[in-house]
Amino acid sequence: MESIPNKEYSYNGTKSPIFTVFSNEPLLSTKDKLFTLETLQKSLDLKEIMENFASLVASFIRPFNIRFQSAFGFFSLSKSLPSNFTRNFNLDSADHSPRLGTMTYQSETPITATEDKLLAELHQLLQPTLKHALRFSELSSMVYKDHLTNIGNRAYYEETIFHAIEQSNRTNLGLSLMVLDINKFKPINDTYGHTKGDQVLNAFAQVLTKSIRTSDFVFRLGGDEFVVILQPSAPCSVSKVQQRILQEIDKNSLLKELDFSASYGFSHWEIGTTASQLFDQADQHLYQNKALDRAQR
Template structure:
């Protein structure tokens, strides 16, 4: 037996005495554990698994605002606007593997010692499935990353723009596409070598990543062609991103040294516009801008 000081313990509507006495026996029954394992093993998709886990927490304990963060995945679910109390759990995998991540619960009322113990038991059941889901996320991220710049690749762009258009159809939040390419990139390769060219591509990818919001996405489609998806987007969103990109280029010593510049084209999604049409509109705008720039030299 273990005695735990707990002056404000309340569970299932019953207040505890000054000390709550806990047995070393688990609180979850064998049936509960089997149900939990069956539910968590339904999918390797991290989001779906964590949604299932949040439902289990709500049924066994009560609903919480839940956030999970790791190197290969992030999940957040809000059940209440009030979050006066926070409880963090570090989820460790067995053996010498690194920590799986951090689980954070938020609540309008204090966490009880019984709830802490139940959460710990649920985490023990979650960890094996979570480890596989995170490995699956890691492998997926490798498939969707550009090998050189570590940003999204063409496959990831194709999938993301499809979902972005679907979301705009439902929410009408606004969607814009920017297409960018590097001016006089071939002379950089010819003059300084392909190694320097790779450095320029990496530097420009970093510039773009620093210039967008967390809701936006940046991709390298190949060569020196890049794309940014802005969502949500307003008519002034493009101008703001362009200004940030120019500022970040000025801050980058490598790009400034090479007198680097890039050309932009953009399009705004409208109902009925396909992904291919949206890209073609932005691409045509890009070449119009490049032609105007050449005419003014």
């Protein structure tokens, strides 16, 4: 049995603490725990798990603005509540491995002792699923990452373009695809060696990453071929990104030293266009631009 100071009352002009007495018995019933575990184990996707967890917190306690942060994932859910009070919980792994992350709750009023105890119980139920989800996220990032440039690879591109087309079907926000390759990349490898060629690929990946918005994606499909997904996209989006790419190339000392250039093609998604068709249109435009560039030299 434990006593936790909760609030004060006034008696004969003297303030004295009222103690709320809690049993060491859990506040969640066995039925509540089973329901919580079933809800949390529906998915290994971090976002879905945290959305489900936020719903459980709102059901058992009350709604909060919730944020979770770790080395392998981030989640934020705002209920547009006043954030007068903040409470942080460090979520530790049961097997003493590195900390899973930090959960932050924001609310208009302070978290009471009862709510604090309920959150602790919910965290205990969350931790096993969360640990697996974070590990899955870590492994997924390895599967979807180009290990030379640390940007997305072909597998990640294929999954992302599929979801981007689905989203455009629902929202009609616009979607554009850019396909790029490096001009005269083989002579760079032949003249300076493959180590220099790898440095060029890395530098160009950084250029592309710096040239896009946070809502956009950049990928290396293989060799010197890169792809950029722009979403949302307007008719002027591609030209804006192209200008930023040229500016970033000019700022890069390695690329400037090699008189680096790249060609690009683009396509704009329309209703009924498949991912394969969208890529083919951009790829065809790329080779038209390369042919035009050769003819002008």
